[in-house]
Amino acid sequence: MKKALLLGCVAFFALALTGRAQAQAVAPMPHLEKRGARALTQLIVDGKPFIILGGQVNNPTGFPDRMESAWPKFKALNANTIEYPIYWEQIEPQEGRFDFSGVDQIIKGLRSQGLRAIPLWFGTWKNGAMDYVPAWVKSDTKRFPRVLDYGGRPIRVLSPHGQATLEADRTAFAALMKHIKEIDGNEHTVILVQVENESGILGSPRDYSAESTRLFNGPAATELVTALKMPPGTWKEVFGRRAEEMFTGYYLSGYINAVAKAGKAAYPLPMYCNVWMGGEGTSDRFLEFDRPGDSYPSGGPQSHMINLWKATAPDIDIIGPDIYHQSPLIYRTILSRYTRPDNPLYVVETGIGTVFARYCFYALGEFSAIGFCPYGVDVSAGEEMSAGFMDMAANFRVLKTALPVIADLQVKGKLQAAVEEEFIPGRELAFDGYDILVRFRPPVRSSGKPLAASGPPVPSGRVLVGQLGPDEFLVAGFDVALDFKPSLDTEYTAAQGLLIEEGVYDNGVWKPTWLINGDISDAGLVLRTEGNLIKIKLMRY
């Protein structure tokens, strides 16, 4: 009898284990998917839409100890994902001998913190140069040729025409992806991979080696001119003043595509490239001429190069901008250029401070971003997160439980943002059946005191408004007051709150934490500096 019981238990646990293994095995890979009538591309993780509220660590932090000491800062940021570098020189210090011990520790560490991981492959290109390639690559200038500038001098950038360099980079990257599959193929801690970093040539518009010049003087690549619907001719004839940059972009994007393709063959995670902005009004070097190879790396996926990259690098799923501009005009221009049917918006890197906390709302609410990631989350020396991240951390705190709902509203086209700018104290949003006036940093009354200005002394108002149903809205924001009216095309004259609740989502279920009464909502629905997540049911009469 005892034996039968024992056997039964063994069989039960074996079945349970097999069941678990099967459940893990069938969990779909992280992938991009077009969803809803708008065919909006979203990132799907463990079968569900996933919005990245991330942080990128500083360049030298891609080591286990440094990452571990930054965990309190990741937590304080309320991030769900961390971008961190993997250095080619670190994993392959000698050719063909790989050391993935650091890679393993970091992935397991992030997993233990409940965080997702986005490794950044610092390979052939890093900020338009080559700083993180192994010493055996740097020192063998014959086998791994550098770009020659106009004067024929070698510079600190590897040539995109170097076949041996491509072979070495893609071998290393494929080995890395194979390894990530081995240690993470079931868990999916790693959800997305960046291939190279701010690629392009800084220091020259193209490689002026004899072979490169021979190619440049020949016909522009047929594949490219056909894809761009241009007439054939030499690079100069077809692309005029952009000829050298397009030529570089063609070879460089093809190179990076080959690296990504080899990585995907080992483990097909979605892959993206980030961008050092420049060209067509996107440079932040305002006091210099904006020239490829000079103010920004030539041949990279800058906004005027996206069509080329889309044609020649099909294995790069997303091109994501690094945006450090404070100007709302330039910031939104960049957001709109990287939001395309073939390119979901992912803000890979951005600055810190209230300005960027506001722009996060544009990205999510106006451009349906799949993610937003400030740079340098571990910047401060001690345990504490630097004060510059406070507003972003508040954003992430208010938004994080509502992310599945926000993703759904994005798909349905029912999400909008209102963001305060200098000289813009309010904005009106039009929804089905309702118009909403958003007033930024409104005057508010605290008990017994007269109405007084609210919020900090700088523009900070920001709100996401999503229409959940004909008379129901989700509101997430800071330093705003909302007034509701029936839209002009209805017979109603006024709108009134039926039920106003502050709360959080718990696994998709709304949990009210506070019923907002008349004293608080009589001068408009006020969302304060600490931030609120509110559901409001309305009626029109």
Ligand code: DGJ
């Ligand atoms: C952009 C780069 O992509 C990052 O790796 C880092 O160098 C930052 N610039 C620093 O601001």
